[in-house]
Amino acid sequence: MIVARLIVARLMVPAVLSLSAAAACAQPYPAKPIKLVVGFPAGGATDTTARLIAQRMQSSLGQTIVIENIGGAGGSIAAKQVAAAPADGYTLMMTTTSAFGTQPRLYKLDYDPVTAFAPIATLVVDKGVLVVGPSWPVTTVQEMVTQAKAAPGKFNYGSAIGIGPHFVFELFKRKAGVDIVHVPYRGGGPMIADLVGGQIHATVNGKSVLRQHIESGKVRALGVSAARRWDDMKDVPTLMEAGLLDAPYDTLFAIVAPAGVPAPIVARLNAVINEGLRSGEMRASLDKLGIEPHATTPAEFAKIIAEEAPRWSEAVALTGIKVQ
Numbered sequence: 001m002i003v004a005r006l007i008v009a010r011l012m013v014p015a016v017l018s019l020s021a022a023a024a025c026a027q028p029y030p031a032k033p034i035k036l037v038v039g040f041p042a043g044g045a046t047d048t049t050a051r052l053i054a055q056r057m058q059s060s061l062g063q064t065i066v067i068e069n070i071g072g073a074g075g076s077i078a079a080k081q082v083a084a085a086p087a088d089g090y091t092l093m094m095t096t097t098s099a100f101g102t103q104p105r106l107y108k109l110d111y112d113p114v115t116a117f118a119p120i121a122t123l124v125v126d127k128g129v130l131v132v133g134p135s136w137p138v139t140t141v142q143e144m145v146t147q148a149k150a151a152p153g154k155f156n157y158g159s160a161i162g163i164g165p166h167f168v169f170e171l172f173k174r175k176a177g178v179d180i181v182h183v184p185y186r187g188g189g190p191m192i193a194d195l196v197g198g199q200i201h202a203t204v205n206g207k208s209v210l211r212q213h214i215e216s217g218k219v220r221a222l223g224v225s226a227a228r229r230w231d232d233m234k235d236v237p238t239l240m241e242a243g244l245l246d247a248p249y250d251t252l253f254a255i256v257a258p259a260g261v262p263a264p265i266v267a268r269l270n271a272v273i274n275e276g277l278r279s280g281e282m283r284a285s286l287d288k289l290g291i292e293p294h295a296t297t298p299a300e301f302a303k304i305i306a307e308e309a310p311r312w313s314e315a316v317a318l319t320g321i322k323v324q
Contacts, residue, residue, distance in 0.1 A: 043193075046094055053273065073162070076106075088265075102162055124294055128206060136155060148176070164251045166321065192213070249315075274295040
């Protein structure tokens with residue numbers, strides 16, 4: 001009798017476990033906090049945008065969005081961890097569309113970024129601007145180029161390695177024919193602090209993190225990487241019209257998840273994000289940063305990746321940037 005009971009008990013264990021798993025799967029998403037990984041330190045454009053979007057997502061989803069900053073290697077260290085995470089919708093990553101083209105050329109990845117991630121939603125366009133700090137008192141981009149040509153290697157610029165702004169500045173250098181030394185940083189926050197403090201001379205970075213410093217006079221804007229001049233800075237030329245960039249290069253931020261996330265979860269996240277981007281409150285917050293919402297469906301996001309990856313891959317080839 002005892003043996004029979006033991007056999008029945010053993011047979012029931014898998015069934016109980018199976019029922020528990022089924023119950024967990026049946027729980028409405030999200031049933032616990034969501035982690036949003038940012039591949040750069042706090043204070044930069046990627047982190048700033050992530051925190052703004054996360055705040056809106058929290059209120060809509062009813063769950064905490066935990067920001068985890070994992071800096072290093074142009075965001076590829078964070079990307080590798082997210083690619084290997086469970087595809088359950090509880091690990092997301094803030095990225096840029098440029099990363100799909102640059103990271104495979106710069107790093108020896110053991111995964112394909114295009115197939116390792118599920119496109120969730122694009123977020124905002126952050127326009128790039130070339131600025132100089134107090135240690136380089138030039139007022140026009142032409143004056144900057146003239147001084148840089150007269151003193152090769154004397155001036156420098158800061159940026160994280162292998163991200164969009166790094167390539168934009170290198171493309172600018174190539175077109176202008178100047179030798180301005182690159183000073184690598186793990187992210188935009190520490191770099192901007194050094195720029196404002198006069199430790200480095202210049203940078204290209206997003207309007208979202210530089211606008212306040214431009215308006216306060218701590219840094220001077222010399223050119224923008226967009227296709228046309230900014231409405232709120234009409235006196236600052238585009239680098240294209242100055243003949244110092246061949247095409248516009250803006251940063252499109254987006255959120256991805258590990259490939260294999262169930263379609264209903266992808267659809268839920270996309271709807272929540274797009275609803276937030278359309279809200280008056282979010283638009284007001286974005287206006288303060290000077291960035292524009294860019295809502296898409298997951299399919300539209302995938303199409304953008306297919307178009308942008310080759311363009312940024314070509315930028316890597318043109319600049320010759322290499323990383324260790």
